[in-house]
Amino acid sequence: MMLGSFYFKQKARDALRGNWQTALVVTFFAGVLTTALSVVQSVNAPDPLVYFSYGQYDQFYVELMKVPDATWVALGVLGLASLLLTPALSLSCDRYFLQRLQGGELGVREGLLGRMGIWHKALWLQVIMGVKIFLWSILLVVPGILAAIRYSMAPYYLAQDPQISPSEALEKSKAVMKDKKMAYFSLCISFIGWSLAANVAQVFLMAFSTVVALVGAQFMQLAISVYMNAACASFFLTVSDEKGMSDARREMRERLREMGMDESAINQAGFGEEPRGETENDESGDEMQ
Numbered sequence: 001m002m003l004g005s006f007y008f009k010q011k012a013r014d015a016l017r018g019n020w021q022t023a024l025v026v027t028f029f030a031g032v033l034t035t036a037l038s039v040v041q042s043v044n045a046p047d048p049l050v051y052f053s054y055g056q057y058d059q060f061y062v063e064l065m066k067v068p069d070a071t072w073v074a075l076g077v078l079g080l081a082s083l084l085l086t087p088a089l090s091l092s093c094d095r096y097f098l099q100r101l102q103g104g105e106l107g108v109r110e111g112l113l114g115r116m117g118i119w120h121k122a123l124w125l126q127v128i129m130g131v132k133i134f135l136w137s138i139l140l141v142v143p144g145i146l147a148a149i150r151y152s153m154a155p156y157y158l159a160q161d162p163q164i165s166p167s168e169a170l171e172k173s174k175a176v177m178k179d180k181k182m183a184y185f186s187l188c189i190s191f192i193g194w195s196l197a198a199n200v201a202q203v204f205l206m207a208f209s210t211v212v213a214l215v216g217a218q219f220m221q222l223a224i225s226v227y228m229n230a231a232c233a234s235f236f237l238t239v240s241d242e243k244g245m246s247d248a249r250r251e252m253r254e255r256l257r258e259m260g261m262d263e264s265a266i267n268q269a270g271f272g273e274e275p276r277g278e279t280e281n282d283e284s285g286d287e288m289q
Contacts, residue, residue: 011230012227015230016227022105026093030092030112031086037082044067045067046064048060084119094233098233125169150173150177152232156173156236183239
């Protein structure tokens with residue numbers, strides 16, 4: 001029986017209770033270089049999609065020539081810094097959430113800089129993942145999505161153990177996600193509703209103030225990212241443990257009993273006692289191969 005996304009979300013909420021402030025700060029600064037690059041580019045440089053969609057190629061070139069040299073320098077510096085440092089910052093952020101799920105607290109400094117010492121490994125991992133996902137995406141969209149899910153646990157493996165190589169992290173992720181793809185996919189798409197709610201709130205706030213709407217929407221998206229990061233870390237800790245899935249199902253049974261559900265209803269929900277000798281891979285029939 002495949003665990004629902006509600007299990008991992010509940011674990012995330014439990015871990016974040018009383019620790020949201022630090023988690024928000026770590027998540028924000030882990031992506032601050034990419035955000036800064038996007039802001040500078042959108043404010044100072046023309047958007048090619050806007051011009052190309054209307055066939056205004058010459059006008060795009062004219063607007064491009066108007067961009068000051070200082071802007072190009074800023075974009076170059078931010079782009080290089082983002083390329084080199086963001087993978088390591090993200091890896092440190094992943095480590096922070098793994099520790100948070102296990103009851104530890106690294107703090108902002110360690111949560112952001114804890115894996116900067118292996119920035120080259122973090123960068124190489126992102127490059128390999130990007131190439132593999134791109135090559136699979138050439139075939140069709142679905143193979144690309146499957147590849148992204150297949151290698152999604154690699155950053156967590158490297159964040160957990162900096163001694164392994166990026167290739168080893170990818171192989172570990174490929175092995176552990178062999179029969180867990182649908183579970184992870186279900187977890188990811190379960191956050192779509194929250195993102196839509198943030199967009200609706202932004203439209204509503206536009207009636208009062210554009211600045212308030214933009215700031216509010218960004219804060220809500222940041223909070224959603226924290227929630228999702230914690231839930232994904234919970235997923236990793238569950239599937240990377242040999243007994244993780246069986247322990248999680250056992251915990252679900254106990255929670256359902258505490259809620260007053262009788263044994264027949266628990267069995268019907270798919271969380272009944274497991275037969276002796278049942279393995280983790282027995283749930284593969286319910287998941288995407």
